[in-house]
Amino acid sequence: MQIFLDRLSSGLTAGSIYVLIALALVVVFRCSGTINFAQGEFALFTCFVAWWLSTKGWPLALALIASMAVGFVMGMVAERALIRPVRRRSEVATLIVGLGLFTGLNGADGWIWGPADKTFPELLPHSPNDYISIAGSRLHYDSIGIFVGMLLVVLLLTLLFNRTPFGLQMRAVATNAESAALSGVKVGRVLSVSWGISAAIGSFAGVLLVPVLPPNQLDLSSFFSILIFASAAALFGGLDSVKGAVVGGLGLGVVESMLNGYGTFLGGSLQLTLALFIIVVVLVFKPTGVFGARRIERV
């Protein structure tokens, strides 16, 4: 029982990070219809910014807010300057720009801050003694913090989409950009802000995650595998569905964690393969994802 709860909490924690990155992907996909391959790298870049600010003596909470703001601006600028001019040409072109951003940002991180691993300060209490005990298993404060953080973002996003005038415009652009424009929506501005929100969510996820990643280090490849998992989770849940991102991300985190704990006979890297295999099977039978609504014609 204790192992089960340990695995569950570990899975939900990792899953919360996948949910956050998946949500960032969903926000962009709903409005722009493209997948932002550079999502993880936006998060990584802003993590470096947060780290750098913390070395200057900023409390990490403040650095988190600053890095989210930086992420927001980066997202807006990327959409306006790089994606929008290209989108008219073809879908593939935007994907390639995303890949270019991915490579470019990763390189920029190394160039600006150097390739050595960096120790990241703690946002949430992290020592082995900071936990509450449930049925013999230890529920660490930082895990709870990450899960709560994820719930907070989900709540705020849902409120944004469904209860604010701007959210109405975002949904309109996501449904039919031409009709939205005919009704007076400034589509370009909605898209830029969507990308900004998406990048800010990614920053939030990044800064939450790094202290928890063993070892407590920030390096250039930190986000690569997370992006793969998050993309898989988002695809599984339906690229345009918030609910799908939550279910997909948490589900993937838990499955991965359970396989880690109980499926040791599978060996190390096969767990990832098995998790992804499950996703492929789902997508074969329901290409729009479990909760997705829009027909996905080209990816």
Add this chain to the structure above:
Amino acid sequence: MSAPSTSQSSSTRAEAAPLLELDGVFAGYGSTTVLRDINLRVQAGEAVVVLGANGAGKTTLMRTISGLIPHTGRIRVDGNQVSRVRPDAMLRLGIGLVPQGRGTLTGMSVRDNLRVGAVSRRGARAIGTDIDRWCEVFRPLGQRLNQVAGTLSGGEQQMLAVARAMMARPRLLLCDEVSLGLAPLIVQGLFEVLGQLNSDQGTALLLVEQNAELALQVAARVYLLEVGSVAASGPAAEFQHNDAIRRAYLGY
């Protein structure tokens, strides 16, 4: 005595400035020119219909005025040339489009569709009143406010498209083939509403129609579009009562 006459002529000039004017407009898709040298005007409060066969360029005309298609030539609103003709800009100048195919925001509720129509406006209460009003004019919309718009029938979606465009309170409503694919009774009802909009509220109309008979009952003036150019124009009465024109151009 020269001063009064100058002011008189300038006020006449100001009165005469049409709400919308196209002057030597060419437009098309890529290398294909569809509209050639279009000269057209709509005065404030006027109802004008553009008739023409399939492929004459009627939809291209509507989309050009709305800014969905680039053009060369001059488009003027209230006598002032519009430098960047774009959908949201034209809407803010008071020109709204009911597009062909309705453009329904299919995944959103009927109420949300109407709310989107009003994004260019301020004042939640006035917007709410307008929503109520359109639900009264179009009963089915009122009954289905919370329903997903994509599940509405063709006629209901057309009503929604008109209501959504009117939520922005435009001075000129462009209607692209609102009768397409709809039952005659529904089309009749729609044209009654459009007619009332024009006569009671003073909303100018520029209708593009293949259904000439109904459109002529609403419109004061007619333009006839043939292969991208204006072949004829004049008062609606002339078109209705001139047998030769009717048979040659309108097919009845």
